[in-house]
Amino acid sequence: MQTLSLTAKTLTRDAFSPYGDVIEISEDNEQFPINYGRTQRHHALATVQLQEANDSAIISVFCSRPIVLPFRAEVMERHPKGSQAFMPLGSSPYLVAVAPAGEFNPESVELFLARPDQGVNYHQGTWHHYSLALDTPSNFLVIDRQGSGENCDEVELSPPLEFRLEAPA
Numbered sequence: 001m002q003t004l005s006l007t008a009k010t011l012t013r014d015a016f017s018p019y020g021d022v023i024e025i026s027e028d029n030e031q032f033p034i035n036y037g038r039t040q041r042h043h044a045l046a047t048v049q050l051q052e053a054n055d056s057a058i059i060s061v062f063c064s065r066p067i068v069l070p071f072r073a074e075v076m077e078r079h080p081k082g083s084q085a086f087m088p089l090g091s092s093p094y095l096v097a098v099a100p101a102g103e104f105n106p107e108s109v110e111l112f113l114a115r116p117d118q119g120v121n122y123h124q125g126t127w128h129h130y131s132l133a134l135d136t137p138s139n140f141l142v143i144d145r146q147g148s149g150e151n152c153d154e155v156e157l158s159p160p161l162e163f164r165l166e167a168p169a
């Protein structure tokens, strides 16, 4: 079976809107000065989605080893009970692979190249590939759900998908 090759697109709020939120500084943000004018608050760029009353939103740090391109993706996952946000702590770009919530369709996977000043918040149930660091070991601040029950469904990509930065010559 032919391996589907995906070339990364530029990450923008509009393009990512079916999957979640892009966390970035922008003139479009709701923003206001705080701390006696020393700080500009870019307010509520994303919300933490929690399914159950006793769920907690937790903050973790993911330290990811970089992938080698082109990358052979063999699995996608989703978190049906809550959102998951990634904000880079370093200066390397990273890849974001997503597909709409619901029944997984490998033909609907989209691949984005995220800048190091862009974070993403996967909405509850959005299919995504686990953290895909590029160039260097990369750390991410992660905000997601802690609660009862299983919150990670995986689907095998058969055949695997190939993730690239540039279209093959």
Ligand SMILES: NC(=O)N[C@@H](O)C(=O)O
Pocket (backbone or CB within 6 Å): 077, 084, 128, 129, 130, 131, 152
């Ligand atoms: N497993 C885990 O906590 N991380 C993944 O959900 C991921 O999206 O990286």
Ligand code: NI
Pocket (backbone or CB within 6 Å): 077, 079, 084, 128, 129, 130
């Ligand atoms: Ni995840």
